[in-house]
Amino acid sequence: MYSKLLVLFAALALASFIGARPAKAQIVCDPLDPAADCDGDGIPNGSDTCNNLDPAADCDNDGIPNGVDTCNNLDPLADCDGDGVANGVDQCPATTVGGDLVIGQCTLTGFGDTILPTGCSLAESVADTINDCTTPPAPLKPKSGGSGSLKNHGKFVSCVAHATNTLKKAKIITGQQKGQIQSCAAQSDIP
Numbered sequence: 001m002y003s004k005l006l007v008l009f010a011a012l013a014l015a016s017f018i019g020a021r022p023a024k025a026q027i028v029c030d031p032l033d034p035a036a037d038c039d040g041d042g043i044p045n046g047s048d049t050c051n052n053l054d055p056a057a058d059c060d061n062d063g064i065p066n067g068v069d070t071c072n073n074l075d076p077l078a079d080c081d082g083d084g085v086a087n088g089v090d091q092c093p094a095t096t097v098g099g100d101l102v103i104g105q106c107t108l109t110g111f112g113d114t115i116l117p118t119g120c121s122l123a124e125s126v127a128d129t130i131n132d133c134t135t136p137p138a139p140l141k142p143k144s145g146g147s148g149s150l151k152n153h154g155k156f157v158s159c160v161a162h163a164t165n166t167l168k169k170a171k172i173i174t175g176q177q178k179g180q181i182q183s184c185a186a187q188s189d190i191p
Contacts, residue, residue, distance in 0.1 A: 062094075083115045090119030099123050101181070103130060104188025108180050122173070126181060129167065133159035134190060153191055160185035 029038035034046025039053045050059035055067025060074045071080035076088025083095045099112030101123040111123035118125070133156050164178040173181070 083119055083121070085115065085119030092118065092120035092124050095119060095121050095124060097121065101126055103181065103184040104190050106184035106187055108184060126167070126173070129163045130160055130185065133163060156190050157185050
């Protein structure tokens with residue numbers, strides 16, 4: 001009995017020496033409480049449409065399930081695409097830095113290395129401009145026998161030339177880049 005008391009005394013002394021603390025109570029969130037925020041995203045349960053704790057859900061709608069998503073695209077201060085422009089002002093939230101500019105069968109490298117203040121790469125911006133050249137202004141009145149659409153390669157090349165001249169004057173692209181784009185547009189089979 002004396003040895004049991006000695007062991008108990010030693011255990012108490014050791015516990016006080018290392019600062020034993022009682023375990024904290026675990027807080028459980030009531031998912032039915034509309035004012036609670038059980039997934040910790042700052043949106044009360046009553047108006048939250050996505051459970052951030054569900055690994056199969058995609059709460060930021062970026063196509064990546066929560067369980068493997070490393071960046072919240074809904075956070076305006078985050079930079080999920082790594083282009084140096086925060087999500088809140090990024091007009092191209094899925095920029096691939098270093099991506100190529102493709103015009104028809106022609107691929108131009110280096111255009112994706114430049115990120116514009118909009119958060120779009122130069123490749124994305126030029127691709128949008130070229131895409132605008134493939135879309136006719138609405139509404140076009142067809143001439144007799146005409147379709148009213150921009151199905152003329154010459155008009156496409158002319159539109160690209162005009163757009164690249166504007167981009168060069170705005171110092172968004174260089175003269176060499178302008179020439180590369182216009183050459184690719186001329187060689188393409190884009191109507």
